[in-house]
Each structure stands twice: as structure tokens, then as C-alpha cells.
Amino acid sequence: MTKSGNREQREKGSLLRVPAVRRLVVAYVGSALGSGILGVAIAFASYEASSQSLVLTVLALSSNALPALFLAPLVGQVATRHDPRTVDALGRVGKIVQVSAVGALAFTGDLTYVILVVTGLINGSISALAAPAWPEVTRMAAPKDRLPELTALFPAISAVAAIVGALVGGVVVATIGLGWAFTFNALSFLPMIVAVRAIPGTPPAYDSGRRSQAIRAGFRTVGRNAALRRAFVLAGLLNLAAWPVLSTLPALAHEIEPRGHILGFLTGAFYAGAAAVTWVVARARRRYPYSKVLFVGFLTAGLMLLAHAALTGWRNPGADAVVAAALTLVPIGLAVSLNTALLQALVQLDSPADSERAVLVVYATVTTIVTPLGGLLIGAAAELTSLWWALGGAGLALTILALSLRNRLEVFDPLDQRAPIVATGHHWALAHFSGADMFHHAFAQLHDHHYPSGRPSAHADEDAASQQSDDQHW
Numbered sequence: 001m002t003k004s005g006n007r008e009q010r011e012k013g014s015l016l017r018v019p020a021v022r023r024l025v026v027a028y029v030g031s032a033l034g035s036g037i038l039g040v041a042i043a044f045a046s047y048e049a050s051s052q053s054l055v056l057t058v059l060a061l062s063s064n065a066l067p068a069l070f071l072a073p074l075v076g077q078v079a080t081r082h083d084p085r086t087v088d089a090l091g092r093v094g095k096i097v098q099v100s101a102v103g104a105l106a107f108t109g110d111l112t113y114v115i116l117v118v119t120g121l122i123n124g125s126i127s128a129l130a131a132p133a134w135p136e137v138t139r140m141a142a143p144k145d146r147l148p149e150l151t152a153l154f155p156a157i158s159a160v161a162a163i164v165g166a167l168v169g170g171v172v173v174a175t176i177g178l179g180w181a182f183t184f185n186a187l188s189f190l191p192m193i194v195a196v197r198a199i200p201g202t203p204p205a206y207d208s209g210r211r212s213q214a215i216r217a218g219f220r221t222v223g224r225n226a227a228l229r230r231a232f233v234l235a236g237l238l239n240l241a242a243w244p245v246l247s248t249l250p251a252l253a254h255e256i257e258p259r260g261h262i263l264g265f266l267t268g269a270f271y272a273g274a275a276a277v278t279w280v281v282a283r284a285r286r287r288y289p290y291s292k293v294l295f296v297g298f299l300t301a302g303l304m305l306l307a308h309a310a311l312t313g314w315r316n317p318g319a320d321a322v323v324a325a326a327l328t329l330v331p332i333g334l335a336v337s338l339n340t341a342l343l344q345a346l347v348q349l350d351s352p353a354d355s356e357r358a359v360l361v362v363y364a365t366v367t368t369i370v371t372p373l374g375g376l377l378i379g380a381a382a383e384l385t386s387l388w389w390a391l392g393g394a395g396l397a398l399t400i401l402a403l404s405l406r407n408r409l410e411v412f413d414p415l416d417q418r419a420p421i422v423a424t425g426h427h428w429a430l431a432h433f434s435g436a437d438m439f440h441h442a443f444a445q446l447h448d449h450h451y452p453s454g455r456p457s458a459h460a461d462e463d464a465a466s467q468q469s470d471d472q473h474w
Helices: 003-012 019-049 054-062 066-070 072-079 084-108 113-130 133-141 147-175 178-197 214-224 226-241 245-256 260-275 277-287 290-314 319-349 353-384 387-404 425-434 437-449 460-471
Strands: none
Touching: 019 054, 019 113, 019 133, 019 147, 019 178, 019 245, 019 260, 054 113, 054 245, 054 353, 066 113, 084 113, 084 133, 084 178, 133 147, 147 178, 147 260, 214 226, 214 353, 226 290, 226 319, 226 353, 226 387, 245 260, 245 290, 245 319, 245 353, 245 387, 260 277, 260 319, 277 319, 290 319, 290 387, 319 353, 353 387
16 A cells, blocks of 8 residues: 555544444444354254254254245335334344343243244344345445445454354353343344444435346356356355354264353354455465365365364364364364355356346355255264264265366456455354355345445445344344
């Protein structure tokens, strides 16, 4: 950056000097921590309530995704035709009511598996309706021409909160009880409601004259483009074989030691690797073509899954097994998040400008459907054989895939190297852990498609949409 650029940046001042931004950021910290705490608690409760069935645990954790598949028309009418501050705040009020009710059942010991699934469906419905309001909330809070800076601030908050929240959530469940995790999460929504409602300004007017046929148009575009088809296949395989490792963590923690703090520690280890992906991508793309980075990412994910299964399975339960699991989960989180971020970026880069939104909706739909299926397959394999054989099989499949595609990934190298990477690893980790938020991300992008004027950058609102992931867990 030049001296004049540095001077201009200093003259702008810190974003936190803007009252609306400061309130929103401070509230977001608490909300992200609350989501991280409850994410671990829900995983732990689902595994225990399902009589330690990995398949049923995956079903419970994925129940958030189902409502988004059916609520698309209503989402467009509610979230884009009303003040986004009101929509966002009402969504959080609904989550407070829901979380408080489930927390009360947790305190009394009446929290069952069926209740967890039903409340997951309710939560998914609330999230689907409210999520598209978040990009407009962020845009209204940001000063003129500084939305990219504000959206870049939220990933840093979420990265730390995902790790800290997982660790704290495990300790909370193991020491003072599951009900308190719900209580902390419910309280974390209150500052966000106040901060969002206090944002000044008038939202952009809604253009009711255009309806997007995103899914149909997206499939047509993907079908005509060989590079897009290959990116979709790779993303599907990655979601089928690698991302479901997050769904296996409750079972893994139980094998080591059936206490909540172990699950929190393992979840934090995965997030620690995922949170580093932005730093790695920024440096890897300056030195290596897409094909080499993707190859290394797939190969690392496969080999580390094999090592994870072998080292953790052969070790005796206890501290050595915890260390072995954590040391392999960090590179797994990084490798899987690295490839996910690159694949989404490649899909965006190779999509025609007039159909980018449609392609991204299809991308979100495919990955949302495939990820729970992968979890169910790994869960079924684990129950038929063992968890270690199931994870080892997934690792072997990824390793073979990487070696077989080594010379076929060069199709992505001609794409523009200067385009931004908009997906950060911890957001994808959080999204897949809840099973729903990638679809919510797509709806948020459709929402932005209705407001084509005045976009501060080519992908700024897409970044803003991804920040909602911390609040979509529960």
C-alpha cells in the first residue's frame, strides 16, 4: 500500500468509532460465543439421547437443513419485503423462545431425542426466514464505502469464537450441566437484538418486479460448463467423505472419554485448523496454481483421516488418544476448509456474471444435501464395523481421489488468479456442523440479487451473508 493509501486509511479512522458498528460488533462477539457453546452441547445431547447412535446423531444435527428446502417462496416474501432490522430481530426473539424452552427441558431432565429433532426443524425454519436479512443489516450499519472492511471483521471474530466457544461449551456441559449451555445461548441473543434495532437509516426499496428461477438456471449453466461440472463433482465428494468428520466427533469423544469437555476440545481442534484457511489461501495462491493447491488439500485430508483413524483407534482411551485425535483434526480442518474455499471461489470465477447467483444456489443445494448423506453413510459404516474403519475408509477414498485426479485439476489453472476468495474455513466448518447454513447463505445471495444497485464491491454482500453462520446453530 502506498503512503497516500496509508494516509487515507488513517483518515477514515477505526470502524469501531462508528456507534452502530461498535454496538453490532460487540454484540456479535457474545452471539458467536453463545452459538459455539451450544453447538457442542447439542452434539453431545444428540449423541446421548440417541442411545449413542451415530446415524441418529447425524439426523438430529442435520434437521436444521430440511426447512430451508421448502421455505424458499416464503423466504423471498418475508425477508426481502420487510425492514431487515425487524426481520433479524424477530428471528432472534423466536430463537430465544425456542432455546429457553429446550433449556428448561434440559434442566428437568426431560430432553429427548425426538424433542431435539423437532426443535432443530423449528430452528431451521426460523433461520431460513431470517438469514437473508443479515446482509442488509450489515450494509446499513457500515459507513459509506466501508462494507468490505466490516464484513472482513466478522470472520476474525467468528474464528476465535468458534474455538473458544467449543472449549467453553465442553466445560459447561461437563461441569454445570447441559441446561446452562442453552441459557448462555439465549442470553447471547439479547445484545444482538438491541444492536440491530438501533442501526439508523432506511433499507433499500424492494424490486417486486423480478422473480429468480435460480435453481433451474443454475443447473443449465453447470451442465454447459465442463470446469463447473468438475468443481461440483469435487465439492460433492469432499462433502460426502470429509466434512462428515464433524458429525462423528460426539462418537469419537465418547470412545475416548464420555464427557462434554472432550468433545469441546476436539471440536476446537478442528476449528483451529479451519480458522487458518484464509491465511493459507492468501499465500498459497500467490505461489502455486489452483491445481497444485487442490491436490495437496485433497491428499492431506485423505492421509490425515487415515492417520486420525489409525492413531486414535490404536491408542488406549485417555490423554494419549485425545492428543492423537487433536493433532490430526487440526490439519484435517485446514485441508478440508482449504479445498472448500477454493472450490467455491472457482465456481464463482467460472460462472457467467448473469448467472453467478443461480449457480451458487445450486452449489449450496448440492452441498447441503450431500453432507448429511455422507454423515449417514459414515455413521452406518461405523455401526456395522467400527468408527475407525469408517473414518479410515473415508480417508482412503479421498487419498485415491487425489492421486487419480492429480493431472485433471489443471482445468482450473487458467482462471483469474486475482479474484477474491470469499469463503473462510471456520464459516464452512460451522455451516456443515449445523447442516443448514450453506443453504441460508444461498438465500442471502438471492436477496442481494434483488438489490443490484449500489453494491460496494463484487462480493461484499456474499461475505456478509456468510457471517450469519455463527447464529444459525440454535
